Amino acid sequence: MLPTLLPAATAAVETTRSTPFLMVTAVAAIAVLLVLIIKIKLHAFYALVVVSLLTAIAAGIPAADLVSTLTSGFGNTLSTVALLVGFGAVLGRIVETSGGARVLADTLLARFGEKRAPLALSVASLFYGFPIFLDAGFVVMLPIIFTVARRLRGSLMLYAMPAAGAFLMMHALVPPHPGPVAASSLLGADVGLVLVVGLLVGLPTWYVMGYRLALVLARRSPFLAVPETLGKPGGEGDQPRPSFGVILLVLLLPLVLIFCGTGSNTAVSNYGVDEDNPLVVVLQVIGSTPVALLITSLLAMLLLVVRPNRGKVGSRLEDLVDDALAPVCSIILITGAGGMFGRVLTETGIGGALADALQATGMPLVLAGFIIAIALRVAQGSATVAGTTAAGLLAPAVAADPSQGGFQLACLVVAITAGAITFSHVNDSGFWLVGRFLQLDTTTTLKTWSVIATGIGFMAFALVWVLYAVAS
Template identity: 65%
Template sequence: MPILLPAAVDDALVLAERPPWALLVIAVAAIAALLLLIIKLRLHAFFALIIISVLTALAAGIGVADVMIVVIAGFSTTVGTVALLVGFGAVLGRLVEISGGAQVLADAMLRRFGEKRAPLALAVASLFYAFPIFLDAGFIVMLPIIYTVARRLGGSFMLYVLPSIGAFLMMHALTPPHPGPTAAATVMGADVGMVVLVALLVGLPTWYLAGYRLSLVIARRYPNMPVPTLLGEADVDADIPRPGFWTIIFVLLLPLALIFYNTLFTTLEASGTVSDDNVLFQVSRLIGNTSVALLIAALFAMYLLYLRPRRGRGSVGGALEDLVDNALAPVCSIILITGAGGAFGRVLTETGIGTIIADGLDALGLPVILAGFLVAVAFRVAQGSATVAATTAGSIMAPAVVELGLSGVGLAAIVVAICAGSITFSHVNDSGFWLIGKFCGFDTLTTLKTWSVVGTAIGFMAFGLAWVLYIIVA
C-alpha cells in the first residue's frame, strides 16, 4: 500500500520516557488485543482499530492532548491516499462488469488459456496490469473479471483470486515505478532502470513459485469459498450489446498509459532532458497521477460502456447515477477500516518501535544486504506500510552502501532485498491487509493465512534470490 506518512505530526510532540523493552511489550500486547477483539469478540474492525490505537498511544507515553492528533493524522493521511483510488477504481470496475465487459475479457482469456489454466490467465493479466499502477487501485479494477471467471467456472473463489493477489504483491513490492522501490532506489543512489531489471530478474521466478504455485496450494484449503457479493451481482442487461474486446482493453489500459506518460516525463525531467516548466511535463504531473488517471478512465468508461450503447433508449443519466451510487456504497466501510489501520500504524510509528529494532539490528554488524532486509522487515512489522518500510530502511542503509562503494547490479540487488523485506509479515496495522481482505470477503484469520503468508513467502524468496545475485556480482 502506497501510504506516505508525514515525518512528524507536531514538532512539539514529546513521548514520555519508556524503555525499549517496554515499547516492544506494548506493541505485542496491542496487536494481540486487536486480534482478540476482532476474531474472538467479533467487534467491528473499525471500532477495534481506533480503540486499540488510542490505548496504545496512551500506554506508549504519548501525551493525552496529543493522542487524537496522532490518530487523526494517521487516519486522514491513509484515507486521503486510499479513498480516491478505491472510489474511482470501484466505479470503473463496476462499469466493466455491468456492461458485460468482464464477461468479454473472461471469454477471451479462457479461449486463449483454457478453463483449467484460468487461475494462471488471471495471474498473468494481473502481473501486467500491476506494473505501473498501485496494488489497491489495480486489484479493485481486476476484481470484476476475477468474479466473472469464478462464477462461470465454479469452485472456490480462492482458486482464482489468490494467484492474482500474488502477482500484485510481487510487482508492488519490488518494481519501480511503485513508490517503495522508487524511493529506496533514490535514497540509496541506485539507477532506477537497473533496479527494474534486477527486480524483474528476481521477481518473475519469485512470482511463479511464491505468488502463483503457493497460492494454488493454499487455495486447496478453502474448497468452498463463495464469490463475494460486496460489489453486487453482475446483472448484465441482455438487451444491450456487449462492448467490443478492444473497447474494454482501451478502458483498462488508459490509466496505465497515463501513468507511464507521467513516469516517462518525470524521468526526463530528473535527467535534465526536459525543463521543470515544460508544458508536457506539467500536464503529465496532473493526468499521470494515479487518482486522476483512474478518474479519466472512469469517465471514458461511463460513456463508452454505459451511455453510448444505450443511446436512443431515453434518459439514462439517472440510471448511471444509481450505478455509481451502488458502486461506491459498499466501499465506504472498507475505506474507514483502511483509515483506522493507518491510524494504528501511525501510533506505532510515533512510538519509535521500528527505530529501536532497526538500531539493534544495525549494531550486530550483519552483511549489508541482510541488515537492509531485516531493517525493512522490522519497520514493516512495526508500522505496517511497505512504502515507509522500504524508504526508511533504504535511508538507514545508504551510508553503509556509500562506504562500500557499491553500484550497478550489486547496489540494485540490495535495493530489491530491502523492498523484499518491506512486503513481509503484513498484519493488522497494514491498511492493505484490511482493504484486500474485505474486498475478497475474507475474515481476519483467513487474511492472515492467505494474504500475509503469500506476501511473506514472496519477500523471503525475493530476498534469497537477490542475495545470490549480490554474491555473484560482488
C-alpha cells in the first residue's frame, strides 16, 4: 500500500457541495462549453466567461467570493501570458516583415530539403523550446512556419503541428521549465538527473508522438491556409534582407538570456552564491522570460528595422507594433478566460477529491504520480499546477520510502510531468493559444493538439516506467 499522502489541498473558497455533485458539475460545465462553442458558435471568450460564472454558482462558491475568484483566475493567467504573447508577436512580426523569416526558411529548406520541411521546423522548435516556454517560443516561430507553408503551398497543419509537438514535449518534461523544476524541488530530486531522464524519455517521445503522430493527424485534417494572425504577409519592400547570422542572433538571444537566469538561480540554490550579488541580480532580471523577450524585441527593432533604413523609419516601428498586437488581443483574452475557467474548477476542490480517491488504491508510486497528475490536469487545466500539486501530494510517501534513489526520484518527476501534459482541453490556456493562433476551430484543436499532448504524455510515461523498473 502507498504510505499516507498529504491531505487534498483545501479550496481557497469554501463550498457546501458534495464531491459527487462537484464532479458532475465539472463534467456538465465542460459539456456545455463545448456545445456553446461548437454548436451555437458563441465566441470562445464569451463562452468561457459565461460557463465559468455558471459553474462557480452551481459549485456553491459564495457570492462574496464569486467575482474575485473569476477575476483572479483571469488576471493570474494574463500576468504570465500577456507579456510573453505580446513581445513574442512583435518579435515575430519584425522577423517576418524584415525578410528574416524567409531567410531562415530558405536556410532550413536548403539543409533539410522541401520534403523534410516539417522535420526541419520541428527540430528547430525542439532546440528553441529548451529554455523558453511554449507560449513565447511558439509565437516567435510562427512567422517562420507561416513563411514555409506559404512558399511550399501546403496545409499549415503539416508545418505547425510538428513544431507545436516539439515545444510541448520540451515544456512538459525538461528543466528549466517550471513543471519539472517545481516537482523536482518538492520531491528532492536532482534537477540535473531530471534533465537527463527527461531527454532520454523525451527525444524518442518527440519523434514518435510530437513529429510522426503530428504528421498523421495533419494529413487527416482539412487543408488549412495560412491565416493573417500576425498580420498580412510581405512588407519587406526595398529593404535588403538581413543575414542568416543576424536572424540567428535575434532568435538565440532569448535562449542565452534565459540560460543566464537559470544558471544564476542554480548558483544561488545549489552552490551558496549570495543572492544579493549584483551580477546575480542582473542575470536573474534579464533572464526572466518577459524581460528576455523585451530585450530581444528591442534589439530586433534596431537590427532589422532601424539599421537597414539608416534610422529613417518614421512611424514604421509604431505601425509594426500595432500590426503585431492587434490580431493577438483576442487570443490573449481567450487565454485569460481559459485560466478563469481552470481557476473555478480548482477552487471547487475537484482535483483534490480525485487525488484522495486515487491515493487509497495501493498502486506503485510512479503510477500513482502519473494518474494523480492526469486527474488534476483534467480538473483544472494547468500542466504546471497539476504537476506541482501531484508532486506535493506524493512528497510524504517519497520521504517515507528510503529505497527511492536519485535516479528513481528523477523518473518519478518525469512520470508526474508526463501525466500533467495529457488531455489538454477547453480549460487549458495553451489549448486556446495554439488553436487561435492557427485559426483552428475547437473540434479540430481537440482532434490534433489534444491528441498529440495525450500521446506525448502516455508514451513518456511508458518509457520512464521502464527506466524506473530497471533502476528499482
